[in-house]
Amino acid sequence: LKASVGRRAAPYVFLLPFALSFVVFTAYPLLRSLFLAFTITNGPKSLVFVGLDNFKFMFSDPDFYRAVRNTTLFALGSVFVQLPVSLALALLLNQAFLRFRNLLRFAFFSPYLLGQVFTAVLFAVVFAPQYGLLNRGIDWLLPRSLQDLTGLGLETAWLAKPSLIMPALVMTALWMYAGFNMIYFLAALQAVDRELYDAAAVDGANAWHRFLQVTLPGIKPVLMFVVILCVIGSFQLFELPWFMLNSGAGPEQAGLTVVMYLYVRGFVPGDLGYASAVGWVLALGVLGVSLLQLRFVGGRQGGQGAGRRRKADARRTPPRVSESPEPSSERVAKGWLLKHGKRVDVR
């Protein structure tokens, strides 16, 4: 049978272009980086094997710890500032009586369209002392006495004071990503069963209890997903500080991140070996943090919300017959790539 020969050969042919480029530009570099991590290179031209020296140096370098600390602070700031705001926006937007919902959703989402590079360029000026938009806003809103108390006002040099750099970065990320995360929460909220709210109302639960007992369990899987997305993204922070701090780490290296460290210590001096070593440490760190989160926060997630959600999804995607459900790591990874596709696509 001719047709069946074609049909049997087809998947290999179809997969070939992707598979070839995958092997050359993803699989091979990955293996190679494992080797390079134990070398020092002179650009791409020559290399020497140095054993564990790269790692020894890294773990004795104060700048590396500074980078890890800053990056961790940023990740914590993102999770505990950005996500509550995103969830609040989604809850407000999810009110049934609301008009202009799509317009508002677009308004919240639009900062994301700028991307990190252009957001950072814009906010480098927004944070300018004296006349920058933020300080003008603070000066306009905050009474003089509070300005004196907090030390914030027209003169605040956000990007020149080490202690204010991290808050500035977190605020910028909040502006850019709050509406993006909101989209996920909104989709999750819309999939929560309405009847559960009615039942809770009959039981006399107030709004706060309804939130704790119905909303939160209902959106928990998505919440987990967004948290991990946010953490993984935060650990790869680079463009935001780089473009806000004049192509550097800022005073006292207060804006140094792990990827910036990789770039400045690895690529700038032409040491692909050290860059690879830092890359592996970053990867293992990200992996470790994600696993910890899944274990401690996501461990108890189960049937509760999941079955309910299926109903809403069924409209979009018919259930698959032959396939097992996707492992959660795939969903996590998908979202991560979505949010930070740039660095991944480009490689």
Added chain:
Amino acid sequence: MRSPGGARQFGIYAALLAAAALAMTPLFWLVASVFKNPEDFFHYLFFPPANRLTLQNFVHLFTAEPFVRYMANSLFVTGTVVLLQVFLSSLGGFALAKYEFVGKRAVTLLMLAMLTLPSQMMIGPTYELVYRMGLIDQYAGLIVPSMVNVFGIFLFRQAISAVPDELYDAGRIDGASELRLYWEVTLPVIRPMIGAFCLISFMGQWNSFLWPQLIFSSQEHFTLPIAINQMQGVYRTEYGRIMSATLLSILPVTALFLLLQKEFISGLTSGAVKG
């Protein structure tokens, strides 16, 4: 759920409007800033009086800077990468979704594992590879390594799995070749996913900085992020020029988003909300 009372409705609207104002003000400020002279830049918070509006920032970008070149570079590189990614990912996704073959499971698992790794760890060896291929400081050096998007193949696999098998059976009975099943059956029915993925892929490439910065050294190859990084260093406090370049740089993404908005939102959440 009952609608909340008037006072609460008012409160909710007030909170939403305040948040929308916070989100939009920097953008409005950006738009206003490009029409200001340097001496007016901080003097007027938003727009200056009509008689002081100026286009000199744009004039400068288009005469003293090869801004058109940067824009063309970005459009060319991004457009090519998006096309390649859509083609490779949808073709591969089709194979994974609608065929049984030896090694399918292994291939899927391998790529799954890759999804969780940060790309920064591969930059070093990729640079070495591109150097050996003689593609440093060439468009191809940016485009070729960027054409694999593992996330894309999963998105397309997911979208194509949802296409009913009957469509393909009917096609085969009509004597369609496997390639035609891809081109004439699959692609038309997954257009929403193509739209969503185009935007995702476009945004990723458009904003890409680290890799282009590493491989491009000649000005004539610069994409917008590298060019703007350079302008920041050169212009320092000539904010009007930098802001103009920023505003022009985000227009293509905005246009594409407005065009593909519906597909994008559903594509964005399809991976997350699904059980």
